[in-house]
Amino acid sequence: MPRFPKNFLWGGATSAAQIEGGRCEDGKGLGHLDYVYYRGPKIPCNFMLKRDFEKAKAEEATLNFPNRRGIDFYHRYKEDIALLAEMGFKSFRMSISWTRLFPTGLEDKPDPKGVEFYHNVFRELHKYGIEPLVTMIHYELPIIFVEKYDGWASPKVIPYCVKYLKFLIDEYKDEVKYWLTFNEINMVTAVPWLGGGIILDRYDDFEIPKGFRPFGQLPKDMAKRWDNSAHQALHHQFIASAMVVKYAHDTAPNCLIGNMFNLHHLYPETPSPADGYRAHEETEYNMFFCDVMAKGYYPKWILSYYRKHNIEIKWYDGYEEILANGKVDFISLSYYLSTVVTADPTRQERIGSFIRMLKNPYIADSEFGWQIDPTALRISLNELRDRFNLPIYIVENGLGAFETLGEDKTVHDDYRISYLRSHIEAIAQAIEDGVDVIGYTPWGCIDLVSCSLVSMSKRYGFVYVDADDEGNGTYDRYRKDSFYWYKKVIASNGEDLD
Numbered sequence: 437m438p439r440f441p442k443n444f445l446w447g448g449a450t451s452a453a454q455i456e457g458g459r460c461e462d463g464k465g466l467g468h469l470d471y472v473y474y475r476g477p478k479i480p481c482n483f484m485l486k487r488d489f490e491k492a493k494a495e496e497a498t499l500n501f502p503n504r505r506g507i508d509f510y511h512r513y514k515e516d517i518a519l520l521a522e523m524g525f526k527s528f529r530m531s532i533s534w535t536r537l538f539p540t541g542l543e544d545k546p547d548p549k550g551v552e553f554y555h556n557v558f559r560e561l562h563k564y565g566i567e568p569l570v571t572m573i574h575y576e577l578p579i580i581f582v583e584k585y586d587g588w589a590s591p592k593v594i595p596y597c598v599k600y601l602k603f604l605i606d607e608y609k610d611e612v613k614y615w616l617t618f619n620e621i622n623m624v625t626a627v628p629w630l631g632g633g634i635i636l637d638r639y640d641d642f643e644i645p646k647g648f649r650p651f652g653q654l655p656k657d658m659a660k661r662w663d664n665s666a667h668q669a670l671h672h673q674f675i676a677s678a679m680v681v682k683y684a685h686d687t688a689p690n691c692l693i694g695n696m697f698n699l700h701h702l703y704p705e706t707p708s709p710a711d712g713y714r715a716h717e718e719t720e721y722n723m724f725f726c727d728v729m730a731k732g733y734y735p736k737w738i739l740s741y742y743r744k745h746n747i748e749i750k751w752y753d754g755y756e757e758i759l760a761n762g763k764v765d766f767i768s769l770s771y772y773l774s775t776v777v778t779a780d781p782t783r784q785e786r787i788g789s790f791i792r793m794l795k796n797p798y799i800a801d802s803e804f805g806w807q808i809d810p811t812a813l814r815i816s817l818n819e820l821r822d823r824f825n826l827p828i829y830i831v832e833n834g835l836g837a838f839e840t841l842g843e844d845k846t847v848h849d850d851y852r853i854s855y856l857r858s859h860i861e862a863i864a865q866a867i868e869d870g871v872d873v874i875g876y877t878p879w880g881c882i883d884l885v886s887c888s889l890v891s892m893s894k895r896y897g898f899v900y901v902d903a904d905d906e907g908n909g910t911y912d913r914y915r916k917d918s919f920y921w922y923k924k925v926i927a928s929n930g931e932d933l934d
């Protein structure tokens with residue numbers, strides 16, 4: 437009996453900001469990630485403070501902004517899609533760039549060149565029988581909303597965003613069946629700049645300590661601003677998302693719209709009931725992002741959690757009805773790692789959805805310290821089945837690694853094959869457990885700019901792109917060993933994983 441359903445959507449995933457490049461071409465505007473500058477191959481840079489933003493603007497001509505270059509998909513999409521087709525892709529996850537269609541975010545009408553670009557990409561995908569899976573917003577906010585307002589913490593973004601989202605449905609509904617509204621919607625509370633364009637010290641109401649580290653101890657006021665503004669932004673995104681889900685249901689019945697959240701599987705550090713409860717609490721918190729979008733309401737539990745953590749947000753009249761009318765059709769998720777938590781107050785930390793992660797001694801780390809745990813994926817898929825009873829699309833998973841092109845013009849990435857094999861195996865087991873998994877699109881199927889590091893040197897792809905962190909290189913594409921392996925996996929519908 438085959439382990440994967442007949443029409444299983446094998447493919448790969450990307451985002452506009454990380455692949456397109458052509459940032460200012462054909463009238464395109466700039467989004468908030470275009471202001472994140474490179475600081476080193478292992479230095480995370482997606483926490484933007486006022487001083488960083490001012491520097492990015494003042495030194496725009498000399499700083500290194502890899503997202504502005506991407507991998508030049510804007511010009512090379514035909515070549516790239518041909519490579520994906522060669523692997524036998526059934527599905528390609530990509531995002532549309534808000535600022536390619538509405539350069540400042542404020543225009544009444546979209547830019548026709550931007551509109552045409554995505555028609556061309558969809559046409560090319562369909563030529564090979566590849567189904568596009570489109571994220572409407574994958575970490576992109578037109579920069580004006582950062583400068584003028586407070587990113588997504590401001591409700592003023594909602595109407596502009598909803599106009600953009602409705603336009604996507606109107607324009608592309610005949611070419612795109614599968615949609616996701618916000619990429620990793622829970623990341624706005626973990627990394628408020630990345631998910632919401634929020635500059636935490638924008639209002640200067642607290643001192644940034646010397647040697648500030650985003651995940652270190654924070655001044656109390658800063659933690660409060662983080663929690664409140666990030667959860668407020670989340671509320672606004674829930675509302676915008678539900679509005680477009682309803683719009684799509686009313687006007688484009690052929691389309692299916694999913695949520696997208698970053699799945700954290702959590703283990704208690706010890707069998708003590710206190711650790712067990714803490715793991716349970718954090719799991720509930722992680723699932724709540726799905727609850728709102730799939731069930732259409734804030735669960736009672738999270739409201740008491742907000743009280744417990746002094747999270748104060750402004751609720752708007754009528755929001756309950758909006759959420760209730762905008763329930764998603766399927767669950768989608770990214771999954772990379774699992775986490776261990778403790779109830780010991782001296783060793784625990786939480787702000788927004790960031791949890792201090794403890795090492796799990798039973799599992800191995802990737803080169804970047806991400807703990808590799810396919811079993812946690814199987815467990816979580818089972819939990820999601822029981823909680824939502826909806827189809828599940830795994831739209832991100834993968835292994836980032838430093839790699840160089842060998843003299844034989846390839847990369848022998850057996851570590852990636854082994855990572856993906858173990859996760860595909862876990863998905864097959866979950867399907868056997870009764871979970872309705874409809875597709876799998878590993879992250880960065882073609883090397884792209886890393887999100888947390890804005891570097892090229894952290895690579896995920898089946899295809900190597902000859903570009904370095906500074907933008908040097910030919911940008912030519914080369915097949916890695918995993919390319920041929922994944923091709924076999926797809927051709928055998930997941931039976932041949934050797």
Ligand code: BG6
Nearest residue numbers: 451619620770836886887888889
């Ligand atoms: C996910 C994001 O969180 O993780 C992607 O949706 C991102 O945009 C991916 O690239 C991997 O993270 P990183 O930092 O290794 O690129």
